[in-house]
Amino acid sequence: GESVGLHLPTLSVQEGDNSIINCAYSNSASDYFIWYKQESGKGPQFIIDIRSNMDKRQGQRVTVLLNKTVKHLSLQIAATQPGDSAVYFCAENRDRTGFQKLVFGTGTRLLVSP
Amino acid sequence: SAVISQKPSRDICQRGTSLTIQCQVDSQVTMMFWYRQQPGQSLTLIATANQGSEATYESGFVIDKFPISRPNLTFSTLTVSNMSPEDSSIYLCSGDSGSGNEQFFGPGTRLTVL
Known part of the structure; x- marks a missing residue:
């Protein structure tokens, strides 16, 4: 079946x-396509999105790249x-009527060490 | 963006009982959605809550188990019926203005079924 998935379950960085x-x-x-951030005990928070007619989109400190x-x-x-x-x-x-019917990937946990 | 609140934020329920979760948006939204997020996992769409008509359920979810109401453009409820421990999860609602903007989420309701 079709799916959206992630390569790495956990990413640790400095x-x-x-x-x-x-x-x-x-x-x-x-x-x-959309990226969401979910902190513990909270709902997903929108970070940045990109449409399929674009390859790159930048926000504040974040960039999304799409390789179709x-x-x-x-x-x-x-x-x-x-x-x-x-x-x-x-x-x-996956809904082309104008409303978002979202299929979520499995998620990656980002751990940032001070 | 709109602000979404959910009640209750968490509950512990007995097997065989039902729980109704409320979702309130601070502005009118065209579409509202209900998701389930099992511990440590991603979000799965349960149904689309349609104002003035029956909800549209995704594969694997049925109205008898998850009845949904949407009496107006700012409010929806999801009932988890005849609960079993397998229903223990976080239930999230979201709203979509339908204008191509982001889908924003409530904080979730953490349900534990004993």
């Missing part, structure tokens, strides 16, 4: 390093801070 979290998807018809050829999505966090420690999920939108 404060100040750059972090890269990867995600593979299999539905080539998906047209919208290999169906790969990545989230880059620059100068990682302890407050970035959380579980990160990629999600893809």
Whole structure:
């Protein structure tokens, strides 16, 4: 079946390093991808999104890269801070009616050491 | 972005009972969704809560087990019926304005069934 998944379940980095979290998807018809951050005891928080007609999008300290050829999505966090420690999920939108019907990946836990 | 609240934030229930979770959005949203997140896992969509009509359920979820109400554009409830320990999970609601913007989530309801 089609799925959205992640390569690494846990990523440990030092404060100040750059972090890269990867995600593979299999539905080539998906047209919208989102990264969410989930801290313990909270709901997912939107970080950044990208549409399928783009390869790269930048936000504040975060960059999302989309490689449609290999169906790969990545989230880059620059100068990682302890407050970035959380579980990160990629999600893809498979509903083309304009409303988001999201399929979530398995998640990567990011641990930032001071 | 809209702010979503859920009640209760957590509950411990006995097998065979039912629990109704409330989701309140501070502004009108077109679509509302209910997700389940089992411990240490990703989010799985249960159903789309449609205002003025029956909810749309995903594969593996049925109305008898998870009845949903959506009386207006800011409120929805999810009932977990005839609970068993396998229903122990975090239940999250989300809202989508339908304008192509992000889907935002509530803080979740942590349910433990004994």
